[in-house]
Amino acid sequence: MTDLPFKLGDRSIVIVKDVPVLQCPDCHAYLLRDPVMANIERLLESANRSTELAIFRYAA
């Protein structure tokens, strides 16, 4: 699990905490499974884009 930042438009950043990720064994990049990405997209859609920084906790 890790905390991931997502940019929303020019000004807003959303940090999602405790995201369950897989890590590439070769380059250590974080990989998100499709259902996890779908949940995060729902979170981001609910975020207020006029807020510069928002922090959510991922909950499956």
Ligand SMILES: [Zn+2]
């Ligand atoms: Zn890789």
